[in-house]
Amino acid sequence: MCKMQSKDKIKLGDSTLDALTKMAEGNPGAAHVLSNLTIRGWGQMEGGLMQVCKLDNYGIYGWRIWMCYKDMCEQDIDKLYELLKNNQLEEAIKKKCSEDETFNKQWHYSE
Numbered sequence: 001m002c003k004m005q006s007k008d009k010i011k012l013g014d015s016t017l018d019a020l021t022k023m024a025e026g027n028p029g030a031a032h033v034l035s036n037l038t039i040r041g042w043g044q045m046e047g048g049l050m051q052v053c054k055l056d057n058y059g060i061y062g063w064r065i066w067m068c069y070k071d072m073c074e075q076d077i078d079k080l081y082e083l084l085k086n087n088q089l090e091e092a093i094k095k096k097c098s099e100d101e102t103f104n105k106q107w108h109y110s111e
Contacts, residue, residue, distance in 0.1 A: 037080065
């Protein structure tokens with residue numbers, strides 16, 4: 001099973017830049033994805049920053065954000081946005097872990 005641990009990095013008083021920086025954990029790929037998620041959801045009821053907060057709730061940070069985008073969503077920001085918006089990301093990760101041994105090993109690398 002794919003474990004996800006919530007660390008809740010984002011705090012109520014954080015600016016958008018602070019929140020994205022914390023979530024990226026210094027990973028440039030994750031920073032790219034987070035900024036594109038924010039832009040993708042701009043002006044929508046469930047905007048991109050809300051989707052970033054969902055990643056925080058799931059405990060998905062740094063390189064794992066990049067893995068979700070690159071390996072699960074085939075570098076399609078709309079696909080990642082929809083998984084988050086529809087609360088389907090956790091199930092998609094579990095499915096990918098069960099179907100793809102390499103993804104599963106990489107996902108659990110530092111646990």
